[in-house]
Amino acid sequence: xxxxxxxxxxxxxxxxxxxxxxxxxxxxxxxxxxxxxxxxxxxxxxxxxxxxxxxxxxxxxxxxxxxxxxxxxxxxxxxxxxxxxxxxxxxxxxxxxxxxxxxxxxxxxxxxxxxxxxxxxxxxxxxxxxxxxxxxxxxxxxxxxxxxxxxxxxxxxxxxxxxxxxxxxxxxxxxxxxxxxxxxxxxxxxxxxxxxxxxxxxxxxxxxxxxxxxxxxxxxxxxxxxxxxxxxxxxxxxxxxxxxxxxxxxxxxxxxxxxxxxxxxxxxxxxxxxxxxxxxxxxxxxxxxxxxxxxxxxxxxxxxxxxxxxxxxxxxxx
Numbered sequence: 001x002x003x004x005x006x007x008x009x010x011x012x013x014x015x016x017x018x019x020x021x022x023x024x025x026x027x028x029x030x031x032x033x034x035x036x037x038x039x040x041x042x043x044x045x046x047x048x049x050x051x052x053x054x055x056x057x058x059x060x061x062x063x064x065x066x067x068x069x070x071x072x073x074x075x076x077x078x079x080x081x082x083x084x085x086x087x088x089x090x091x092x093x094x095x096x097x098x099x100x101x102x103x104x105x106x107x108x109x110x111x112x113x114x115x116x117x118x119x120x121x122x123x124x125x126x127x128x129x130x131x132x133x134x135x136x137x138x139x140x141x142x143x144x145x146x147x148x149x150x151x152x153x154x155x156x157x158x159x160x161x162x163x164x165x166x167x168x169x170x171x172x173x174x175x176x177x178x179x180x181x182x183x184x185x186x187x188x189x190x191x192x193x194x195x196x197x198x199x200x201x202x203x204x205x206x207x208x209x210x211x212x213x214x215x216x217x218x219x220x221x222x223x224x225x226x227x228x229x230x231x232x233x234x235x236x237x238x239x240x241x242x243x244x245x246x247x248x249x250x251x252x253x254x255x256x257x258x259x260x261x262x263x264x265x266x267x268x269x270x271x272x273x274x275x276x277x278x279x280x281x282x283x284x285x286x287x288x289x290x291x292x293x294x295x296x297x298x299x300x301x302x303x304x305x306x307x308x309x310x311x312x313x314x315x316x317x318x
Contacts, residue, residue, distance in 0.1 A: 066136035066262045070311060077311050080238045087259050089115070089226040091124035099230035103207070114208060117215040118226065126225040137161045139261035142178055143250045143268035144169045147317030148280040153267055154179040156315075160265060164202075164257060166250045170281045177280065177317075178268070186227075186253045189213050200225060202256075204232065204249055227252065239302055244295030251299040258311065265313045270300045 070077075086093055095111065140160035142148075144167065157163060157179035164184045165171075171180045186202040189210040204227045205211050211226075218224065235247045235255045247255075250269060257264045271277045277296055307314035 066138075068310070069262055070258060070264070074309060074311070076305075076309055081258065082234055082238065085231055085234050085259070086228050087231045087256055088126045089118070089228050090126070091115075091119045093228065095228075095230055099233045102233045102236075103229045111208060111211075114211045114215065118211060121215060121218050122224050122226060136263065137261050138263045138265070139164060139257045140179075141250075141253050141257050141264065141266045142166070142169060143266070143270075144279045144281075145268040145270055145317065146272050146276070146278045146280050146282075147270060148174075148177050148268040149317070151177045151267075151315070151317040153177055153315055153317070156265075157181070157267060162257075162261065164253050166253055169279075174281060186249060186256075188249060189217075199223065202227065202253075204252055205229065206232075206246065227256065231256070240295055240298055243298040248296065248299060251302070254303060254306075254312070263313075264311070265315065266303055266307075267315045268317055269303055269314075270316065271296070 100111065138160045139162040140157045141164045142157060154174075154176045158181045162183045163179065163181045164186055165182045166185075167187050169178070171178055171182065182199050184200045184202050186204065189203045189205055201224045203210075203214060203224065205214070214224075214226070232247065232252065235252055236242060236244075239255055240247060240251070254264070254266055254269075268280065303312065303314055306312045
């Protein structure tokens with residue numbers, strides 16, 4: 001029993017003694033009132049003493065430094081999420097025959113030869129620590145939807161630990177809506193450009209030719225990471241249920257962030273209110289813009305479901 005409870009019990013004993021030696025109705029009422037008060041206090045004190053501290057809750061219920069972590073039990077999420085998948089290519093990774101067969105192979109090049117050449121240019125082990133090892137790692141995945149216009153999300157986006165931008169997503173002139181920080185730029189290889197030293201370039205190869213292009217195009221790639229083709233297959237099968245030919249770059253980044261981050265916020269995905277899929281930095285002229293081989297509507301519904309399940313925070317923009 002805590003010291004406060006002991007004190008309360010002592011006072012209770014004194015008043016019980018007082019009531020036993022007195023026939024005064026006033027004394028009896030006062031003692032009954034204090035008895036109830038002390039009993040309530042004792043229950044509250046015991047209840048509080050049994051509650052874990054915030055640090056104990058952190059140790060027991062989470063695997064990261066956030067209030068809510070992605071790895072917490074959720075049957076819907078864990079049916080799709082493969083914790084042991086390797087998101088990025090490393091020198092010791094062996095691509096399975098199944099994953100290789102799924103991959104969009106359009107050129108008769110020998111994969112081992114190309115991979116060996118890649119790791120002569122890029123890091124054999126990309127410098128991406130596991131989630132939860134350096135506090136609460138928050139990530140913003142910034143899509144390119146026109147819905148970001150007039151959203152005023154800029155400061156919120158920049159507040160995140162990592163900010164992932166997709167392909168040619170612009171910041172200059174749009175800072176109020178999309179922010180100005182970029183820690184990772186995720187692109188289709190042949191659209192890749194040189195970036196400043198503070199931004200990691202994450203490349204998604206859709207065919208072996210893309211890997212060959214990387215070898216030919218880069219002389220140094222200390223800030224470059226290459227997404228594993230097996231990870232692409234996993235996204236297509238587990239998250240999109242094989243809908244469409246292959247995932248969009250944007251949706252790939254959403255799932256990649258789930259594997260690299262403790263908390264994920266998603267900005268700027270989906271068609272506008274008229275059903276057009278267009279970019280926030282472009283003037284909309286074509287009123288029938290769609291998503292091509294990517295299952296845009298399926299991806300959008302999955303992001304909505306991830307938000308409903310509490311796995312991401314989704315900011316639509318309009």
